[in-house]
Amino acid sequence: MAVLTDQQRFETWAQYMRENAAPIAVSKPDLRAAVDAIDTYLNDNAAAINSAIPQPARSALTTVQKALLLTAVVAKRYIVGV
């Protein structure tokens, strides 16, 4: 899978700004750079993340299911009280 298209990255950036309710102290270009960097990182490390999932879940879960699982773990680890 390639990185997100420019339009998809734009949509991610725009959605984040619309949904974010907490004070934020970076500019729009800096925030967009963060979106791009995270997307690139996930693209570069997708295989490693997938390999970290033990069997039988790795084979039994679909890509979407594994993405939702990753989202759930990230949310539990880092998104507290939001």
Added chain:
Amino acid sequence: MATVTHTLFPEGAQFLTSNFPAYLRNAGTNFPVSGLAYDASTDEAAFWKFIATSYGSGNLSINLYWYADTASSANVVWEAQISAITPNTDTQDVETDGLATLNFVQDTHLGTTGQRVHSCTITMSNLDSIAAGDLCHLRIARDANGTSATDDMTGDAILLLATIAYSDT
């Protein structure tokens, strides 16, 4: 010589069918705060109409009172455009009338407190040949995509109030 002022409330705004700022009303701690929330990534616009009562000459000053929803730094760009129609004289169809070229201002968040109130002024020099008694339509937009100048402030810019001021001489 006096200055004529019109006050534009968010409650009086009109919108096209897309790309318009959301009307919001925050309960506040001690009083309600209403405004129009202009998006950070898509240009959005709101419209008001007024009569150019006692307009004399010169530019219009569009004074904007705004605050940031979540940002505490960077710049926001506001745009304004006007259409002026002289009743009983202009034969222009009001429903298809155009707006004069926009004027804009870039304002910088002053920091310290994210939701502090800022004010800035667009000096409107593109007046569409405005004359006393004209029916005017005013468009106020955020230049979120930075066409006129750099708008790099994240999150919504919330317009609390605007005023139009001009000289009667």
